[in-house]
Amino acid sequence: MRRQDRERLIELRKRLHRHPELSGHEAETARIVSKFIHSCMPDTIVRGLGGNGIACIFKAKRPGLTVAFRCELDALPVEEKNPFSHRSKSPKISHACGHDGHMAILAGLGMRLAQHRPQRGRVVLLFQPAEETGEGAGSMIEDSRFRDIQPDSIFALHNLPGHPLGRVLIREGSFNCASRGMIIKLRGVSSHAAYPEKGRSPAHALAEIIESLPGLPHGNENLSRVTIVHARLGEKAFGTAPGYAEVMATLRSQDEGSMERLVQRAEDLTGETGERHGLDVEISWSDVFSTTLNHPEAVDLVERAGSACGMTIEKTEAPFRWSEDFGRFLACYQGALFCMGAGENHAPLHSPHYDFPDDLIEPGVTLFEQIVRDILG
Ligand SMILES: [Zn+2]
Ligand SMILES: [Zn+2]
Numbered sequence: 001m002r003r004q005d006r007e008r009l010i011e012l013r014k015r016l017h018r019h020p021e022l023s024g025h026e027a028e029t030a031r032i033v034s035k036f037i038h039s040c041m042p043d044t045i046v047r048g049l050g051g052n053g054i055a056c057i058f059k060a061k062r063p064g065l066t067v068a069f070r071c072e073l074d075a076l077p078v079e080e081k082n083p084f085s086h087r088s089k090s091p092k093i094s095h096a097c098g099h100d101g102h103m104a105i106l107a108g109l110g111m112r113l114a115q116h117r118p119q120r121g122r123v124v125l126l127f128q129p130a131e132e133t134g135e136g137a138g139s140m141i142e143d144s145r146f147r148d149i150q151p152d153s154i155f156a157l158h159n160l161p162g163h164p165l166g167r168v169l170i171r172e173g174s175f176n177c178a179s180r181g182m183i184i185k186l187r188g189v190s191s192h193a194a195y196p197e198k199g200r201s202p203a204h205a206l207a208e209i210i211e212s213l214p215g216l217p218h219g220n221e222n223l224s225r226v227t228i229v230h231a232r233l234g235e236k237a238f239g240t241a242p243g244y245a246e247v248m249a250t251l252r253s254q255d256e257g258s259m260e261r262l263v264q265r266a267e268d269l270t271g272e273t274g275e276r277h278g279l280d281v282e283i284s285w286s287d288v289f290s291t292t293l294n295h296p297e298a299v300d301l302v303e304r305a306g307s308a309c310g311m312t313i314e315k316t317e318a319p320f321r322w323s324e325d326f327g328r329f330l331a332c333y334q335g336a337l338f339c340m341g342a343g344e345n346h347a348p349l350h351s352p353h354y355d356f357p358d359d360l361i362e363p364g365v366t367l368f369e370q371i372v373r374d375i376l377g
Contacts, residue, residue, distance in 0.1 A: 005111055008198055008363075010358045012036055013104035015084035017355070019101075020075030020093045023130040026052040033103055033127055035277035040110035042125075046149075050139030051129040057122055058113045060376060064121025067375050068151035068333075069109060070326060071102035072131035081352040097349050098159045098342070101356030103127065104283055105157070105364035112369045114257055119377030121237040124149055128325070134289040137328035150265045153298055155371060156326045157362055161348050163314075163341030166363040168306040170338040171316045172299045176292040177223055178259045180253045184209065187280040190234070190243030202245035205277040213249050214243035216265050222263055223321060224316040234274050254319055255291055263331050278321060290321035290331055305370035311363065322349075339362060 012032075021029050030052040042056040049055055052073060080087050080094035088094040095101075106125045113123055126149075128137030140146055163169060166174055186206060191199025210228050217224035227250045234242025251266060253259040267283055274281030306313050326337045340360060347353040 001108070001365065005108070006173040006362060009104045009111075009361050010110050012107055012359065013100050013356060013358060015065050016103055018089050018093045020088050022074075022077060023074040023133040023135070024051060024094060025184050026073040026129050029117040030054055030127065030129075033073070033107065034228045036107050037110050037125070040114040041109065046145055049145060050141070051136060052139045053129045053136065053143075054127040056110060056125040057149070058110075058117060059122050060118045060120045063090040063121040064370055064376055066122045066124060066150065067123040067372060068126055068149065068154040069106055069128040070128055070154060070156040070329065071106045072097075072099040072136070073103065073127050073129050074099060074132050074136070076132060076350060078350060078352055079156050082355055084355070089235050090131065094352070095356065096354045097132065097352060098354070098356035099131070101159060101358075101360060102157065104361050105125065105368065106328045108361060108365035109368045109372075112365060113372070118372055121376045123372055123376065124151060127173060131325045134287045134325045136321070141328065141332060151333050151335070154329050155298065155302065155334045155368070156337045157364060157367070158324065158339050159342040159356060160339040161342040161346035161354070163339070163342060164312070165341050165343045165359060166356060167314055167341035168302070168318050168338055168367070169341070170294070170299055170302055170336065171319070172294055172296045174254055175292040175294045175317040175337050176320040176322055176324055177252045177254055178327070179258055179287070179289045180259070180263070180285050181287040182251055182266060183284045183286060184247040184249075185282040186245040186274055187282070188243045188278065192240045193239050193241050196241040199241050199243055200278050201241060201242050202277065203233055205273050205279055206231060206245040206247060208273050209247055212269060212273075213266060216262060216269065221253065221258050221262075223252070223319060224322070225252040225264065226250070226262070227252070232245040252321060252323070253291075254343070290327035291336050292324050292327035293304055293330050294333045294336040295330070298334055301371060301374060302336050302338050305374055306367055309366050309370050311367065335367055
């Protein structure tokens with residue numbers, strides 16, 4: 001990569017880092033990205049795809065397959081604690097997952113395609129909104145304009161701290177877990193704190209649910225987890241015994257079958273506990289992520305491309321516990337998600353000290369470009 005190209009990409013990455021936006025609100029990010037990508041002169045730029053999403057299409061002269069690459073536009077509600085000058089300008093929001101870096105990598109691929117179009121077919125760069133809430137991939141696919149895109153294969157990468165910089169981590173089948181957010185509302189009757197027997201407090205039910213939900217996964221479902229993430233009981237008033245409580249928990253599983261069983265057990269346990277305490281129970285679900293199922297041929301392709309670029313490939317033994325909205329694409333199209341190490345001592349994802357390592361931009365571009373050349377020439 002030319003030095004001036006590398007510098008332009010780092011500058012873009014830092015600019016995006018300074019202006020993080022939450023899931024579903026990525027208007028400015030989309031504007032910055034489409035301005036940059038416009039300079040790569042794609043044949044088509046589709047804006048506002050499934051929200052703030054963008055698709056940039058680069059066509060070859062000869063017909064052929066459509067290969068898509070996806071990155072994410074959104075940042076997180078995490079207050080950044082870094083001292084450097086490109087730190088987030090938005091209080092309580094930051095690019096703590098490195099999506100700024102993933103965007104720079106796709107922009108870099110756009111620059112390479114501007115300099116050297118594929119021999120046949122089309123390359124589509126997808127900038128997806130709302131990844132962190134598990135909504136954006138579905139809304140892009142469901143957008144009627146996505147019908148003209150329909151990739152034959154689709155790829156995405158995620159940086160991963162705790163592994164050597166640039167190492168490629170991949171596996172066939174489940175790459176990471178399915179997860180979903182459970183919201184439990186318990187309604188009883190409030191009363192004067194002097195006469196608690198005249199009301200129905202959800203306090204005991206709340207305590208029981210917090211205690212028992214995490215114990216639901218069976219021993220043979222070793223990646224299944226229930227994590228309590230939030231709880232609330234009554235109001236901050238000494239005169240009133242509570243009549244309302246709320247619990248939020250994240251359920252996680254290696255595959256959809258285990259997830260369905262876990263959901264059923266969580267609903268049964270909550271319903272039964274509420275009933276025993278004479279409470280109305282309302283359960284709703286949010287942030288639903290499918291498991292990411294990598295297709296074997298796409299995994300082979302990534303491995304071969306990585307080896308051709310002299311990269312170290314590591315086949316991971318088990319799926320990662322975290323979830324990725326990219327699973328929604330892989331439920332419809334052939335493809336693969338893989339990780340690239342962000343450095344062994346790098347701050348973890350979603351931490352207030354995290355910052356995407358700029359040294360990973362070039363390897364990301366190189367590997368994506370190699371996949372393009374392998375499929376489309
Ligand atoms: Zn994230
Ligand atoms: Zn992420």
